[in-house]
Amino acid sequence: MSQLDYIKDIAKYGLENDQEKLLYVLNELIEHSKNTKKLNFAIQLQSILKDSQKQQKSNALTKVGSESYFNRIEDKEVGELILEKLTSNYRLNNIVADNSVKHSLEYFIEEHQKAELLRKFDLPIANKLLLHGPSGCGKTLASYVVAGELEKMMVVVNLGAIVSSKLGETSKNLSKIFRKASSEDCIIFIDEFDSLGKVRDYSQDHGEMKRVVNTILQLFDYLPQNSIIIAAKNQKEMLDEALLRRFDFSIGFNLPTESEIKELVTLTLKNGNFSFDSKIKANRVIKNSLGLSYYSIQKTLVTAIKRSLFALDNPENIISAKIDTLIWQKLIDIEKDSIGV
Numbered sequence: 001m002s003q004l005d006y007i008k009d010i011a012k013y014g015l016e017n018d019q020e021k022l023l024y025v026l027n028e029l030i031e032h033s034k035n036t037k038k039l040n041f042a043i044q045l046q047s048i049l050k051d052s053q054k055q056q057k058s059n060a061l062t063k064v065g066s067e068s069y070f071n072r073i074e075d076k077e078v079g080e081l082i083l084e085k086l087t088s089n090y091r092l093n094n095i096v097a098d099n100s101v102k103h104s105l106e107y108f109i110e111e112h113q114k115a116e117l118l119r120k121f122d123l124p125i126a127n128k129l130l131l132h133g134p135s136g137c138g139k140t141l142a143s144y145v146v147a148g149e150l151e152k153m154m155v156v157v158n159l160g161a162i163v164s165s166k167l168g169e170t171s172k173n174l175s176k177i178f179r180k181a182s183s184e185d186c187i188i189f190i191d192e193f194d195s196l197g198k199v200r201d202y203s204q205d206h207g208e209m210k211r212v213v214n215t216i217l218q219l220f221d222y223l224p225q226n227s228i229i230i231a232a233k234n235q236k237e238m239l240d241e242a243l244l245r246r247f248d249f250s251i252g253f254n255l256p257t258e259s260e261i262k263e264l265v266t267l268t269l270k271n272g273n274f275s276f277d278s279k280i281k282a283n284r285v286i287k288n289s290l291g292l293s294y295y296s297i298q299k300t301l302v303t304a305i306k307r308s309l310f311a312l313d314n315p316e317n318i319i320s321a322k323i324d325t326l327i328w329q330k331l332i333d334i335e336k337d338s339i340g341v
Contacts, residue, residue, distance in 0.1 A: 003032065003036075003038075006028060006032060009021075010022065012054050012212070029089055030049075058113055081173055082156065082157065082158060084155075084156050085154070086154050087148075087151075087153055088144040088148035088154065089146055090145045090147075091149060092106065094267075095142060095145050096260055096263045096264045097137075097142075101142070107146075107249075108129055108249050109146060109150060110126075112228070113150070115226070125226075127223060127226075127248065128228075128231075128248045128249075129146070129229070129248065129249045129251070130247040131230065131233075131253065132236040133254060134253070135295070136293030136295030137253040137254065137255060137256075138253050139191075139232040140191065143187070146187065146230065147187050150187075150228075152187050152228070153186045154186065154187040155180065155181075156189050157177055157190045159192055159195050162171070170212050171212055171215035172220060177190075178182065182223065185226060187229075188227070188230070189232070191235075192232070192233065194233040194239070202270070217246060221246070234323055256291070256292075256293075258287060260294075264298060265286065268301055272320070273321070274305050274320065274323050275323065277322040277324060281326075282323075282328075284325075285328050288329065288333075292332070292341060300331035300335055301320055301323075303331055304324065304325075307324070307327050309321055
């Protein structure tokens with residue numbers, strides 16, 4: 001059967017409200033997607049199916065005070081702590097960074113790809129990854145690369161919902177998220193991990209911060225090795241030293257060098273539809289981009305491409321176009337002025 005045939009059957013059994021046949025076809029489609037290398041689609045279907053089955057159970061009559069009653073409450077609470085669930089098509093060749101960053105990511109990914117070999121010799125599997133460095137330098141993209149290479153669902157945590165001014169509430173919320181990671185084969189991604197430092201602002205300042213750090217230390221120590229925690233932050237120095245030591249890998253990201261900017265430009269223009277009106281002028285803009293993040297440089301380049309395209313007569317009829325380097329230069333200057341570079 002083709003994917004289209006499965007979709008037709010899903011529509012048919014869904015409209016007929018035939019749950020048994022619908023579930024059978026959905027599971028068949030998941031296996032078909034895996035066999036045809038549509039792994040992200042398969043992962044998304046599995047997640048939808050699992051969430052739907054949980055929802056059906058929660059909709060049933062539940063006895064107050066029973067185990068299922070409390071599980072239902074916790075599922076709802078955990079849902080409020082999650083920003084989104086996603087899968088990724090990104091691979092290692094999609095990230096531009098210095099070689100030390102790429103090699104560290106490769107080693108971390110390899111440990112999970114060869115987990116059975118490590119278990120055979122009773123060797124631990126690295127599953128706690130800290131990404132640190134300036135904004136826009138690839139930390140979030142690196143997390144997508146890990147999710148894509150390992151073909152795992154990634155759960156993005158809503159840190160704003162986790163951190164609470166109520167005494168002890170932040171620690172409870174963290175525990176719920178880690179239980180989620182332990183029960184599912186997924187990656188938990190916590191961006192702006194240094195935001196946990198906001199706990200210092202509360203009236204219970206020192207005691208609450210100590211409680212949160214101790215909670216994270218305990219959760220890290222008992223995290224199953226098939227679960228992965230990725231934390232991203234701007235300032236590595238703000239982390240408690242004991243907490244910093246718990247991370248298996250700590251990868252630092254820096255602003256791009258001239259050669260890395262050129263690599264980023266090549267990657268952005270890889271489809272061949274656009275090229276610069278002058279390579280000499282483009283190289284000058286690249287040199288002038290030093291001090292900006294990968295994100296800022298790529299953003300200005302994409303904007304320059306769009307504005308160059310809009311300036312053409314009948315752009316709908318063209319196959320390729322030249323990028324006006326003067327437009328890109330102006331955008332770079334504006335970006336540098338806005339952040340004081």
